[in-house]
Amino acid sequence: MNNERLSHTDTAVWTGIISDFAVAIGKGAAGYFSGSRALMGDALHSAANAATLLADRLPWFGGRKLSKGNGMRSSGQQAEPFISILFSVIILMSGLQIAVSALKDLSSGTPEAPGRLALIAVLVSLAVNQAVFQYQYRQSKKNNDRRFEVHSENYRFGLYSSLTVLISVFLTMAGAYFEMQALLYMDSIAALIVSGLVLRKGYILIVRSVYGTLPEEPRHEKCADYLDTIQRVHGVITIEDLKVQEHGQVRQISLDVKVSVNPRITVWEAHEIADRIRKLLLHRFIHVTEANVSVVPYEPGYPYKSNYDLMDNDLPTLPQ
Numbered sequence: 001m002n003n004e005r006l007s008h009t010d011t012a013v014w015t016g017i018i019s020d021f022a023v024a025i026g027k028g029a030a031g032y033f034s035g036s037r038a039l040m041g042d043a044l045h046s047a048a049n050a051a052t053l054l055a056d057r058l059p060w061f062g063g064r065k066l067s068k069g070n071g072m073r074s075s076g077q078q079a080e081p082f083i084s085i086l087f088s089v090i091i092l093m094s095g096l097q098i099a100v101s102a103l104k105d106l107s108s109g110t111p112e113a114p115g116r117l118a119l120i121a122v123l124v125s126l127a128v129n130q131a132v133f134q135y136q137y138r139q140s141k142k143n144n145d146r147r148f149e150v151h152s153e154n155y156r157f158g159l160y161s162s163l164t165v166l167i168s169v170f171l172t173m174a175g176a177y178f179e180m181q182a183l184l185y186m187d188s189i190a191a192l193i194v195s196g197l198v199l200r201k202g203y204i205l206i207v208r209s210v211y212g213t214l215p216e217e218p219r220h221e222k223c224a225d226y227l228d229t230i231q232r233v234h235g236v237i238t239i240e241d242l243k244v245q246e247h248g249q250v251r252q253i254s255l256d257v258k259v260s261v262n263p264r265i266t267v268w269e270a271h272e273i274a275d276r277i278r279k280l281l282l283h284r285f286i287h288v289t290e291a292n293v294s295v296v297p298y299e300p301g302y303p304y305k306s307n308y309d310l311m312d313n314d315l316p317t318l319p320q
Contacts, residue, residue, distance in 0.1 A: 012139040013053060016151065019132045020050035023125045030121030036114035037105065038187050039097045039122060040164045041086040041194035045161045046125070046199040048091045049154045055084045087148065088206035095198035095254050102191035111184055113176035114169055122166045129158055161197050164190050221284065226255060229284055237298045254290040255281060263297035270295040 024046035026188025031039030105111045133155045140151065168190030223244060232238055241258040261273055274293040281291040 011135045016132055016136055016154075017050045019128060020046045020053075020154075021068075024050065025130055027121050027153070030117045031114075034115040034118040035120075036118040036165070036187055036189035037102055037168060038194055039118045041124075041191050041198055042165045043093070043096065043124070044091065044094050045194060045201060046158060047196050048205065049083075049158055049196060051087050051091070052154070052201065055087075055209065059109050059225060060118055062066055063080040081311060085206060088202050088209055088271045091132050091202035091205065092199060095195045095202055097314060098191055098198065099195035100186040105188040105191075106185060110181055110186055113172045113184055114187055119166075119173065122162055122169060126159075126162050126166070126241075129155065129162070157197060157201070161194050163240065163280050164193050192232045225285070226257075226281065229280055230257060230259065230277055233273065233277050233280060235265070235269070237261060240296060253285070253288045254292070256294075257281075258294040260296050260298035263299075271291045273314070 024043045027039050027043035027046065031037070031041075031043055034316050082166045133151060136151045140286040168186040171183045175181065175186070182236040223242065226242060226244070227239060230236060230242075236259045239257070240260055242255070243256040245256070256275060259273070259277065261270055276297045277293050278291040
């Protein structure tokens with residue numbers, strides 16, 4: 001059941017990513033051929049939305065990756081988000097370029113009104129975005145997925161951008177039809193507004209790529225559930241440490257776990273315990289996308305048992 005929920009959630013996320021990229025390409029082409037800088041800015045904003053979600057899905061794009069260490073330890077490390085930072089810089093530079101071009105249009109005579117292709121493109125994009133958002137909304141509510149907050153934010157600001165472009169294109173075309181010169185500047189003004197939304201999106205993406213989020217102490221709302229799940233794994237004696245980290249715009253959860261096991265078991269058996277913990281956490285909690293597990297030998301310590309007594313005692317330390 002959990003795997004089915006995870007599959008539906010992943011499908012909803014990837015549907016949003018693919019649709020945003022497709023809509024961005026369509027609006028970009030329509031804006032270029034119709035001469036609407038505002039529509040080109042709106043296309044860039046859609047691409048930035050898709051890039052933000054993509055950065056949370058692909059490890060090489062800016063997420064985290066797992067790597068196994070030596071001995072009885074399996075740990076994770078933060079991947080350097082080079083591609084995510086590069087894409088963020090491209091978004092910021094493109095947003096600045098649109099703003100500069102809009103300012104030039106405002107200061108260099110009377111601009112031309114965009115063609116009907118711009119109006120058709122923005123209407124189609126609004127319909128597609130609404131359909132995808134409704135699909136993501138139903139899937140998020142059905143699976144109790146926290147990604148709905150991100151889908152809502154992306155949809156809301158995308159709606160602001162598209163409505164700004166729609167109003168500007170309509171007014172600009174009306175200005176050309178009724179020969180009202182003042183209305184011909186609306187596309188350039190809308191381009192400035194949309195460029196501000198693009199710069200905001202690029203700034204958020206680059207900040208999250210560079211700084212991410214700081215680890216939290218075990219005070220997370222589901223921390224007790226994580227602890228209970230880990231303790232149910234056969235071979236775990238104690239949980240030495242648990243750190244919960246939220247990262248990415250979709251608030252995905254990464255867990256850093258340290259457990260102690262029987263010091264008499266082999267390294268391979270320790271890795272098996274760590275792998276069972278990781279798989280159980282990933283399958284039971286749909287919002288947990290990463291679990292880094294460290295395994296250390298159990299040391300009872302004084303006054304319960306000394307290290308010397310532990311070495312001399314042949315009895316197993318795990319209850320049978």
